[in-house]
Amino acid sequence: MKINRYREKSLSADFRKTVFDEVAFTYDEDIAVKEASRCLNCKSRPCVSGCPVNVDIPKFIHLICEHNFFDALNVIKETNQLPAVCGRVCPQEQQCEKYCVHRKAGNSIAIGSLERFVADFSRTNVTENQIIHPAIKRKEAIAVIGSGPASLTCAVDCAIAGFNVIVFEALHELGGVLVFGIPEFRLPKNIVHFEIERLEKYGVEFKLNAVIGKTITFEQLRANFDAVFIGTGAGLPRFMDIPGESLNGVYSANEYLTRVNLMKAYLPESDTPIQKANNVVVFGAGNVALDASRTALRLGAKNVTVVYRRSRNEMPARAEEVRHAEEEGVIFKFLSMPVELLSDDYGSINSVRCISCVLSDPGTDGRRISVPLANSDFEIKCDMAIIAIGTDPNPIVKKHFTGLATNARGMIITDENAATNLSGVYAGGDAVTGVATVILAMGAGKTAALSISKYLKAK
Numbered sequence: 001m002k003i004n005r006y007r008e009k010s011l012s013a014d015f016r017k018t019v020f021d022e023v024a025f026t027y028d029e030d031i032a033v034k035e036a037s038r039c040l041n042c043k044s045r046p047c048v049s050g051c052p053v054n055v056d057i058p059k060f061i062h063l064i065c066e067h068n069f070f071d072a073l074n075v076i077k078e079t080n081q082l083p084a085v086c087g088r089v090c091p092q093e094q095q096c097e098k099y100c101v102h103r104k105a106g107n108s109i110a111i112g113s114l115e116r117f118v119a120d121f122s123r124t125n126v127t128e129n130q131i132i133h134p135a136i137k138r139k140e141a142i143a144v145i146g147s148g149p150a151s152l153t154c155a156v157d158c159a160i161a162g163f164n165v166i167v168f169e170a171l172h173e174l175g176g177v178l179v180f181g182i183p184e185f186r187l188p189k190n191i192v193h194f195e196i197e198r199l200e201k202y203g204v205e206f207k208l209n210a211v212i213g214k215t216i217t218f219e220q221l222r223a224n225f226d227a228v229f230i231g232t233g234a235g236l237p238r239f240m241d242i243p244g245e246s247l248n249g250v251y252s253a254n255e256y257l258t259r260v261n262l263m264k265a266y267l268p269e270s271d272t273p274i275q276k277a278n279n280v281v282v283f284g285a286g287n288v289a290l291d292a293s294r295t296a297l298r299l300g301a302k303n304v305t306v307v308y309r310r311s312r313n314e315m316p317a318r319a320e321e322v323r324h325a326e327e328e329g330v331i332f333k334f335l336s337m338p339v340e341l342l343s344d345d346y347g348s349i350n351s352v353r354c355i356s357c358v359l360s361d362p363g364t365d366g367r368r369i370s371v372p373l374a375n376s377d378f379e380i381k382c383d384m385a386i387i388a389i390g391t392d393p394n395p396i397v398k399k400h401f402t403g404l405a406t407n408a409r410g411m412i413i414t415d416e417n418a419a420t421n422l423s424g425v426y427a428g429g430d431a432v433t434g435v436a437t438v439i440l441a442m443g444a445g446k447t448a449a450l451s452i453s454k455y456l457k458a459k
Helices: 029-036 057-065 069-077 083-089 101-105 111-125 149-160 189-200 218-224 253-261 287-298 319-328 395-400 438-458
Strands: 141-145 164-168 205-207 227-230 250-252 279-283 303-307 331-333 336-343 349-359 370-381 384-387 425-427
Touching: 029 057, 029 111, 057 069, 057 111, 069 083, 069 111, 083 111, 083 189, 083 438, 141 149, 141 218, 149 164, 149 189, 149 227, 149 438, 189 205, 218 227, 227 438, 250 253, 253 287, 253 384, 279 287, 287 303, 287 319, 287 384, 303 336, 336 370, 349 384, 425 438
Parallel strands: 141 164, 141 227, 164 205, 227 425, 250 384, 279 303, 279 384, 303 331
Antiparallel strands: 336 349, 349 370
16 A cells, blocks of 8 residues: 655645745654554665664564554664654655665655654653663763754763763754754754753753854863864855856855744844845755745745756755645756856846756766756846855864864865864764765764764773
């Protein structure tokens, strides 16, 4: 039996694009059990190998079949402390679900939806979360820089191991990219807050408005803590290096989404309102580009066009996000490359000049290059442009973290154990890899926590 994996109930796309409420709903108990019952409990457990944090997927799915939802959640939390988050935003179709044997028939087990179900069921049906208290409380103290998924995972794993952990966050709110990067309609902030409040019960201490390198120096942290984890993310936006990027009405996706998600610029009474536009063009085709385009619709844009230099097949965004964007009216202009942003008489953007492309044959890495076509220029009228072509690591790391080795793009260099070139200093997440997924960042946080524990115990 084929289960409807995305249960949007009776919400029409026309209604969805007018509100910031979450649009994809969790399973109810009956559908969750039916979906879980499709699992063959393969002996080779291929789905587990596709999970960056190695959740025991067959075990928690089996417990769902037995209606044992609380124990199913506890199995997940053995290796993943943010199940409600991962169940919503992880690209399961490219990870655990990719290796499900049912995929051959085109209908993998909905592992992500089942993970979300047990997390949501527990949150709404229990008053007290099960906390794993350390067997031995240790004296060593660990500083964690940043409060995104890599940092939160490292912090709680170190706390469970018995260490004293303090998380330093530069912003006024915890969560990193989970709060400033992902819109409310994909990841409600009350979910993030709930998960972080639960982590505090493990004894993790949080300090807000603490900019390492400014309010506190990196050298002070190293002197006062036994180990340091750097999870500062990738918050430096990239630009296209074409004329017109400094015009009024041109935003990086980082600024646009941060102002909307963190500063709540979508509220009429917001202290930091954002420009409203009728015709918006978004450059890029990843999840961030789609988040920005769907946010623009919710802020009142009549037309939103995503311009991407490759074809639909090369889009890095999740299939679910592409489907939602199309249903809500986002227009996709494939095989198109922006070459200039054009201005009106007042210094504001009023159109973008593009050129059509074709794709080359795949290179040795399998990547196909966009090749511009001569004399194929065209214009798209717009009063706002959002650039969502990627980000680089926070430049404060390279500037203020003395002695820390980074590459040419500013990404921190680590070994397979998340160790940097500095003794007792570890790093993970987007600060090391560049922009990646929440679950990959969490995997790096787990690796770092294990390495820190081994390092301090040996020391």
